[in-house]
Every structure is written in C-alpha cells, then in structure tokens.
Amino acid sequence: MTDTLQTPELTFDLDTDGVEALRAMTAIREFESRLPQYSKDGLIRGSTHPSVGMEAIAVGVSRNLRAADSIASNHRGHAHCLAKGADPGRTLAEILGRRDGYCGGKGGSMHIGVKELGILGTNGIVGAGIGLATGAALAAQMQRTGDVAVAYFGDGATNQGVLAESFNLAAIWNLPVIFICENNHFAQSATLEQMVAQSDLRRRGEAYGVPSIDVDGMDIEAVNKAAASAVARARAGDGPTFIVADTYRYLGHMAGDTEIYRTKEQVEAWKGRDPIASLAARLLAQNVLTQNEIDDISREAAAAVDAAEAFAKASPYPDVADAFTDVMEED
Numbered sequence: 001m002t003d004t005l006q007t008p009e010l011t012f013d014l015d016t017d018g019v020e021a022l023r024a025m026t027a028i029r030e031f032e033s034r035l036p037q038y039s040k041d042g043l044i045r046g047s048t049h050p051s052v053g054m055e056a057i058a059v060g061v062s063r064n065l066r067a068a069d070s071i072a073s074n075h076r077g078h079a080h081c082l083a084k085g086a087d088p089g090r091t092l093a094e095i096l097g098r099r100d101g102y103c104g105g106k107g108g109s110m111h112i113g114v115k116e117l118g119i120l121g122t123n124g125i126v127g128a129g130i131g132l133a134t135g136a137a138l139a140a141q142m143q144r145t146g147d148v149a150v151a152y153f154g155d156g157a158t159n160q161g162v163l164a165e166s167f168n169l170a171a172i173w174n175l176p177v178i179f180i181c182e183n184n185h186f187a188q189s190a191t192l193e194q195m196v197a198q199s200d201l202r203r204r205g206e207a208y209g210v211p212s213i214d215v216d217g218m219d220i221e222a223v224n225k226a227a228a229s230a231v232a233r234a235r236a237g238d239g240p241t242f243i244v245a246d247t248y249r250y251l252g253h254m255a256g257d258t259e260i261y262r263t264k265e266q267v268e269a270w271k272g273r274d275p276i277a278s279l280a281a282r283l284l285a286q287n288v289l290t291q292n293e294i295d296d297i298s299r300e301a302a303a304a305v306d307a308a309e310a311f312a313k314a315s316p317y318p319d320v321a322d323a324f325t326d327v328m329e330e331d
Helices: 014-033 035-040 056-060 076-084 089-093 127-145 154-158 160-171 202-207 220-235 265-271 275-285 292-316
Strands: 070-072 149-154 177-183 212-216 241-246
Touching: 014 035, 014 056, 014 076, 014 089, 014 220, 014 292, 035 220, 056 149, 056 177, 056 220, 056 275, 070 127, 076 089, 089 177, 089 292, 127 149, 127 160, 127 177, 149 154, 154 177, 160 177, 160 202, 160 212, 177 220, 202 241, 212 220, 220 241, 275 292
Parallel strands: 070 149, 149 177, 177 241, 212 241
Antiparallel strands: none
16 A cells, blocks of 8 residues: 555645634634643543644544544544534533533543534543444445544554454445544653554554555645545445544643653644644735734634633533433433
8 A cells, every 4th residue: 555545636725625624723722722721620520631733633534524424533532523513612511511511411521422413422442433433334334325434543542452353344344434543642651652563553554455544634734635535435435544644732641741751842843833823824825814814713713612611611510310311322
C-alpha cells in the first residue's frame, strides 16, 4: 500500500470549505478550552479529556459524513460529537451530569451517545469504539443503506487486540468502515516509541490488507481530502481505510495533569502548527476573509459557548428515582 489512495481528485475550496471549517474548529476550540476550568470549579465529576489542538481531524472527517453515518469515539471525544452535529448545550449538560444532557446526565464526558446523529458513544475503555464502528459498518452493509462508520482512537489503542480483529474482519468482509488513529504521540504519559517496536502505525493496517495512509492531522485540508477519499471508497463498496493522523494535544491528558512527561518547548513547537491559526492565515492571505471577519468568528464561537454554558448550568441534576431508567433498549 502507498500513501495515495486510488480515488478521484478531491478539492478543498477555501471560499466555502475553508470558511466553514474555520467556524467549526473555532467553536470546538472554544468549547474544549473551557473544560479544565469547569473541572477546577467542581462542575465536572470524574476525568475529562480535552482535545485542544486536534480539531482538524474531527472537523475534516465529519464534513464528509451524513447524519445516518455512524461514529464511535473514545475518552477524548467531545470534538467528534460536536463535529458530527451534537448541540453544544446538550453536550455540555451531559459533561456536567445534568438532566438535559444527551444521556440524561448519566453518561458524562466519556459516555455521550446520540442515536439520532449516529454517535455510538464516547467511550472510557481504550479501543472499545473500534469494535462498535466495525459492527455498525457490518449492519450498514447487510441492510444495504449506503452508510459508513468511523472509528476514532488514539495511538495507545493501537495495542488493543480489538484493532487487529477489526482490521481483519473489515478487510475480508469489505466493510464500509474508516479507522481514524489520532496519533498525538502520548498514551496518557507514555510516548509512542516507548510502547511499540514499530512506530510506523500505518503498517498495521497494511498487514491486514486495509488500504492505509498517513496524513498531517494539523492540516484541515489534508484531513478533509483523506477522509473524502476513504468515505467515497466505503460508499462505493470498496471496503475499509486506515488513516493515521499525526496530531498533538496542547493541554494535559486530563484536568490536573502535571505534564512532567513532556517539555514546554515541545508543546510550543506544535503550537506553531496550530490548525486553526494556519487556516485563518491562509484565508487572510488569499483575501477570503478579513482580520475583522476572523475575529467575528471567534466572538461568535465564544457567544455560542456562553449560551451552552448557561443552558447546562441551568439544567437540574437527574433525580435519584431515575437511576435505573434508560439503561437498556426496551422491546
């Protein structure tokens, strides 16, 4: 396999795709950047894992998905949900454990599911979403819906056996599933090089006969094009694709992370490749947007998250009497 998938030429128009992507990434960045403070304020119970810096992947992939397509996420999954169309207010309400959240406040940050949007759930078990997405792809194939499924996971999850099993099943059954590895170079605090003997993760997909590609996960256009190719292949019945997106999280693994496993210099170097700043600079240089218009997008994002925060904080906590409702699918 090579880095180039055999699909038609796909374009990314700055005037339309670029502006829409900037709006989406800016909104997600604003949302995610506030989560650590909510944890410090005691509004979030348990761990919450922001994906600040990684927005280009969620947005670049979801721009190619339909509402009926499925995604299965991981513990760092708020961006995936928001990019797929989840309402920020209901998403934040769920993170804060409030009744108006998507799961009634019972799922929290790591178990957000939205059936009507094809969001199979964020997941606190490393790699667990991989099998869910593969199963959803099998269902789509058997029902001939033309839908596809996406599995999001980090570099740490590549050592889970479920990935090897899913690669194999997807390849032999030609399933319409896209495997997205967000390689942010740390499995909590361990580097990729410490955890694997072969750090070229793309080879794992190739070994199972899955067309595999490396992509710059800090470049929205590169991610968008790779995802468009993979989705087109899946819808055409040509089977799975494995995309390894090179990226980086600017914040700690979770709120309160000491981050002693990395240097400030490394973080700053990656910030120099910021996907939002890079796209904004391109839009400015190509006279697609003015600086005032870019600033307006930031202000609109802040206002939207202000509204989401007000909604979530006003939502009541679930009633104890409802503890055992909605825990299984009723006949």
